[in-house]
Amino acid sequence: MSSCGAPDQSLPANVDAGKEIVLTGKVTKGGEPVGGAFVRLLDSTGEFTAEVVASDAGDFRFFAAPGDWTVRALHRTGNGEATVSAAGPGLHDVAITVA
Amino acid sequence: MSREDVLVTAAWSEENLGAPGVVFVEVDEDASAYDTGHIPGAVKVDWRKDLQDPVRRDFIDRAGFEKLLSARGIANDDTVVLYGGNNNWFAAYAYWYFKLYGHESVKLLDGGRKKWELDGRPLEADPVSRPETTYSAKDQDLSLRAFREEVVEAINAKNLVDVRSPDEFSGKLAAPAHLPQEQAQVKGHIPSAINVPWSKAANEDGTFRSDEELRELYKEAGLDEGKATIAYCRIGERSSHTWFALRELLGYSDVKNYDGSWTEYGSLVGVPVEIGAQN
Numbered sequence: 001m002s003s004c005g006a007p008d009q010s011l012p013a014n015v016d017a018g019k020e021i022v023l024t025g026k027v028t029k030g031g032e033p034v035g036g037a038f039v040r041l042l043d044s045t046g047e048f049t050a051e052v053v054a055s056d057a058g059d060f061r062f063f064a065a066p067g068d069w070t071v072r073a074l075h076r077t078g079n080g081e082a083t084v085s086a087a088g089p090g091l092h093d094v095a096i097t098v099a
Numbered sequence: 100m101s102r103e104d105v106l107v108t109a110a111w112s113e114e115n116l117g118a119p120g121v122v123f124v125e126v127d128e129d130a131s132a133y134d135t136g137h138i139p140g141a142v143k144v145d146w147r148k149d150l151q152d153p154v155r156r157d158f159i160d161r162a163g164f165e166k167l168l169s170a171r172g173i174a175n176d177d178t179v180v181l182y183g184g185n186n187n188w189f190a191a192y193a194y195w196y197f198k199l200y201g202h203e204s205v206k207l208l209d210g211g212r213k214k215w216e217l218d219g220r221p222l223e224a225d226p227v228s229r230p231e232t233t234y235s236a237k238d239q240d241l242s243l244r245a246f247r248e249e250v251v252e253a254i255n256a257k258n259l260v261d262v263r264s265p266d267e268f269s270g271k272l273a274a275p276a277h278l279p280q281e282q283a284q285v286k287g288h289i290p291s292a293i294n295v296p297w298s299k300a301a302n303e304d305g306t307f308r309s310d311e312e313l314r315e316l317y318k319e320a321g322l323d324e325g326k327a328t329i330a331y332c333r334i335g336e337r338s339s340h341t342w343f344a345l346r347e348l349l350g351y352s353d354v355k356n357y358d359g360s361w362t363e364y365g366s367l368v369g370v371p372v373e374i375g376a377q378n
Contacts, residue, residue, distance in 0.1 A: 076218065
């Protein structure tokens with residue numbers, strides 16, 4: 001059981017992007033991927049929901065309920081955040097730049 | 100007991116790497132983090148493999164704990180500094196566990212691995228071995244550990260603090276959104292419990308909030324300071340984090356962790372269960 005694994009771009013076989021809301025993206029700095037950031041999912045009121053560690057290539061992924069989300073990345077070289085509106089099932093891309 | 104007695108900063112820790120009588124211990128659910136890089140000199144404890152009985156649903160016994168700490172090279176008079184990933188969930192669990200078996204000097208590294216990494220402090224992947232010791236544990240201090248009968252009796256009588264997310268509390272989810280949906284037979288919470296998610300006790304860098312903020316947080320949520328308290332979550336690790344805040348930081352005297360937590364309670368026959376959000 002891994003709770004904060006570092007996901008790659010592909011989805012696990014048991015995940016159906018036609019049914020689930022998947023928030024996925026990459027953490028970058030100056031156009032280059034940043035690995036190992038702590039990526040936090042915050043709900044529309046700013047409340048903490050989940051946290052994962054981005055992979056070496058900067059990738060992260062969350063499963064979420066419908067709604068507006070803020071994804072915030074913390075890294076030793078800087079922090080950054082982005083918002084994403086997920087109305088329904090599918091892959092919702094969210095790119096985060098840390099500075 | 101004050102904050103300085105139970106929490107150390109990352110800066111203090113870095114200054115005390117290799118100091119005699121100080122042992123750093125990384126505790127994780129997934130031990131692979133340690134293997135790719137850990138605080139220099141730190142030894143590893145695996146939450147599942149090292150601390151749980153391999154057959155029964157319980158902890159390793161006193162002799163097992165003695166064997167584990169002896170093998171890790173930890174002596175009775177060492178100061179143990181615990182840290183880990185997941186905002187210190189499993190390190191806080193280990194802190195509670197070390198207290199349960201009577202270790203005298205144990206501290207939590209404030210912010211755990213996250214704060215250490217965000218500060219850009221050194222990590223190394225070299226294997227660590229310490230000379231074996233002869234560790235002697237005490238009997239479990241059951242004033243720190245709640246069992247199911249006591250939890251049922253605590254309904255409407257003691258503070259019950261459910262530290263899971265609002266969706267787990269209300270019965271929408273059986274586990275945190277990013278963990279497998281497993282274990283308890285039903286969803287919901289223990290009647291009369293207040294819901295204060297563990298995350299509210301922490302800053303975004305994983306350090307604990309100030310004593311003033313913590314006191315206000317639990318007071319606001321309805322914690323009765325005149326009553327004993329039992330904290331629970333799904334498997335007892337997030338509630339160790341809150342147990343630490345309530346007993347070790349705020350100094351409330353009668354605070355127990357219910358390690359059976361929702362995984363046990365939600366599978367018991369005949370006990371009351373509530374669903375829905377907190378009033």
